[in-house]
Amino acid sequence: MTGPSQISLYQCSIDLPDAEATAQLGAHLARLLQPGDCLLLSGPIGAGKSHLARAAIRCLMEENGEASEDIPSPTYTLVQTYPAGDTELWHADLFRLTDPSEVMELGLDEGLESGICFIEWPDRLGSEVPGDALTVELSDRGQGRRAVLRGPEIRWRNRLLRVENAMKGPDDTTG
Structure with missing residues (x-):
């Protein structure tokens, strides 16, 4: 069995100049997600975690x-579920949780198994962080944001390459 320290990770960075770009990233990611996928959304308050999740x-x-x-932030309800064909979103x-044991009370294990999950404040998961999840770290960058996406290479590399290409503008000749 491969331990967490032996898993090869793929990482990419995407500049998000405005809220529309954050929504576009969410939509591009959504088109590549499948049941069992989990996105761990981290960053400071106001970084765009909920905006990205709502767009996806x-x-x-x-x-x-x-x-x-209407797709409200689950800040007070902790978890919201939505139908998407045969898959539950x-x-x-988890911002208001104080102990990782509270996560299982939310039924999140069911979502992680068969649904598609978007989890804000994943640090509250403690040792329950899914090892095959995609981490999306949002941070300030000038007037916009930067998204750093990181996940196990075997599961995420090809999908993230597609997202990177989709997010490049028509005038972008870099990379």
């Missing part, structure tokens, strides 16, 4: 013929 959830719902309803905001 909205995209997945619409692509599966679901009505794109889980959006969790």
